[in-house]
Amino acid sequence: MPRVRRCRQPGCHLMVKLPDHYCAKHYEHEAEYLASRQKWTRSGDQATMHKYNTVTRYRTYDKQEQYQFYRGKQWQSLRQLALDRDHYICQYCGRSNSNTVDHIVPIEYDQQGMADVNNLATICRSCHYAKTQWEQSYYGTGQGNQRQDVQPIRSVDKIVPFLGRQRKR
Template structure:
């Protein structure tokens, strides 16, 4: 039988390999396990759905949508154009992040060309507003901003 020591600091009791804590310390950590199980499940689901989202960017559908957005925006950053600045695009970005609303992943009206600077600003704003990105909590009760001007004002404001 495999065994190891209890994970509680300072405890040297030998317990079965499948357990984390001895009987004494397991009671102290029951609440801890329950709270973290939700976080573990949420992280797993986000990672799994992230893999699915990444696969999408290697499909013909994405290539076609991307080309349509580039042609529509004339290869220029739409966020910069709002301020009257002409900047070539580097990214085709989702206005509403796919992590927040996967239903808008294939919606051409949810795509916009962005330069590197605007893309970085928008990504930082998304993390604050929508709660996207690593180690963040998605905020499901926020209003989706689909208007490029509204997003530009929010990320620059």
């Protein structure tokens, strides 16, 4: 018996024989789907990865230093200290079971707070995303942004209103 799968067209429940992805009715989408798959399989080659690492991830000496810091034992122990201190609760919204630790003042802006446990806070994913967006506009962090000359905010309580979050406490 041949192996089959469901047609990839939304709402179509016909079964097609492998290796096809679409039924006879929707077969015109097959070439487009295969082309998109090829695009992503090619993106994993060494040249693409090298470009990503040298241009995006490690674009400056500071970014290389940060990457090495996050891979080290010192970061792992600091991270665990912050998680234990905060009891795995997001300090920005109060959500439990948060296991991400973030620098309150980003190290891209202030290198001095890189290994300071008082500059760390447990944060959930949605708050981390919102805080990163806010940091890029306030501090000017991130690729392509111009660093701003502003006073660093070192308190989670003062950052929360900028994120549009309300704490559950």
